[in-house]
Amino acid sequence: MNTEIKDKYINPYTDFGFKKLFGTDINKELLISFLNAVFNGEQIITDLQYRNNEHLGTCCDERKAIFDVYCETERGEKIIVEMQNAAQQYFKDRSVYYATFPIQEQAKPGDWNFELKHVYTIGIINFTFENEATDNNPRHHVQLLDTCTHKVFYDKLTFIYLEMPKFNKTEDELVSMYDKWLYVLRNLSRLQERPRALQERVFTRLFEQAEIAKYSPAELRNYEISFKAYRDLCNIVDYTSSESLAKGIEIGTHNTQQSNIQRMHAMNMSAETIACALGMPIEEVKAALHNLL
Numbered sequence: 460m461n462t463e464i465k466d467k468y469i470n471p472y473t474d475f476g477f478k479k480l481f482g483t484d485i486n487k488e489l490l491i492s493f494l495n496a497v498f499n500g501e502q503i504i505t506d507l508q509y510r511n512n513e514h515l516g517t518c519c520d521e522r523k524a525i526f527d528v529y530c531e532t533e534r535g536e537k538i539i540v541e542m543q544n545a546a547q548q549y550f551k552d553r554s555v556y557y558a559t560f561p562i563q564e565q566a567k568p569g570d571w572n573f574e575l576k577h578v579y580t581i582g583i584i585n586f587t588f589e590n591e592a593t594d595n596n597p598r599h600h601v602q603l604l605d606t607c608t609h610k611v612f613y614d615k616l617t618f619i620y621l622e623m624p625k626f627n628k629t630e631d632e633l634v635s636m637y638d639k640w641l642y643v644l645r646n647l648s649r650l651q652e653r654p655r656a657l658q659e660r661v662f663t664r665l666f667e668q669a670e671i672a673k674y675s676p677a678e679l680r681n682y683e684i685s686f687k688a689y690r691d692l693c694n695i696v697d698y699t700s701s702e703s704l705a706k707g708i709e710i711g712t713h714n715t716q717q718s719n720i721q722r723m724h725a726m727n728m729s730a731e732t733i734a735c736a737l738g739m740p741i742e743e744v745k746a747a748l749h750n751l752l
Contacts, residue, residue: 464686468669470648472585474527475685477542479668479678482528484509486668490528492661494538496636497581497619506533514560524557535576537561544585544689545696547737554580554618562616575615582620583644597625597641630656691732695723720747 469476481490491504498504507530514524528540539557543550561578588599601618602611626641633639633656643657643665653666667673674682723733730748734741 464671464683466648467651467671468647468666469671469682470686470689471644471669472542472544472648473682473685473689474542475682476648476669477527479682480665481540482509482512486664488661489665489668490530490540492636492659493640494540494581496640497621499635499637502532502536502577504532507531507538510537514564524560526557529561536579537565537576538579538581540581540583542583542585544692546586546589550584554582558616558618577615577617580618582618583623584620585623587622587624588620595625597622630654633657688729688732691728695728695732717747720744721751724748724751 469479471477471480480486481493487507487509491507494504494507510529510531512526512529514526514529526539527542530538530540532538539561541554541557547553558578558580562575565575599618599620599622601620603613603616604610605612621641623641623645626645628638628642630642633642636659639657639659639662642654643662647669653662657666671679671682719737720733730741730744733739734744737744
């Protein structure tokens with residue numbers, strides 16, 4: 460195993476780590492427990508089915524959506540679970556756009572009355588929203604609201620965002636399963652043993668699946684690749700922050716985009732990592748890199 464990885468448990472913010480814990484049939488109980496903790500009684504999930512994570516638009520010119528985890532409950536509700544490590548200029552737009560895919564796929568041929576099943580988007584974000592910096596609550600529960608009555612106008616489309624940097628509870632402060640799951644997500648890779656507060660059976664399963672020493676050689680290689688991509692992304696965020704976010708990532712101007720791409724390419728960042736950090740389509744980043752050659 461790569462000697463740069465010293466942790467005992469995987470980092471759930473890596474693509475490999477997130478999908479290892481939440482994106483496989485063998486660990487479905489982990490995802491069900493996490494979702495029930497997030498919903499906090501709004502609905503109870505007893506079973507779910509994983510759906511195809513890649514969705515194409517309705518015509519060949521439309522962009523595709525690749526979900527981190529996409530599943531359906533036994534009642535037909537659709538749930539998207541996404542991990543996002545870096546702020547993007549149009550992150551909220553992206554969430555809304557992705558939610559349209561499980562909405563449109565419910566259309567039925569012939570005589571259809573347009574009845575829809577609930578669509579949930581759960582966003583686990585490793586940053587804070589710019590206009591929410593003074594709010595210490597990590598949870599945002601978003602639905603279509605009537606601004607006159609302040610009542611929910613449409614209850615079948617829900618976005619739940621969890622700003623992980625705002626969750627700072629210690630082990631002694633953990634009470635609910637919601638607290639415990641956020642604590643695990645925030646601290647897993649820093650732990651050396653299972654905390655005493657996490658004695659539920661589902662966490663026994665989680666720590667077994669998260670222990671790096673138990674992985675096969677192929678799993679270790681995949682995790683190393685994913686860990687390197689995560690570390691590179693963190694370096695990009697740190698780099699652009701030190702340059703000042705206003706100057707470092709002014710995505711709205713073409714010249715600044717080109718400058719950022721060029722600097723990051725010089726740091727041996729991949730096109731995929733650059734696109735993720737700058738919130739740009741991968742095709743535009745590849746085109747810009749081609750022009751640099």
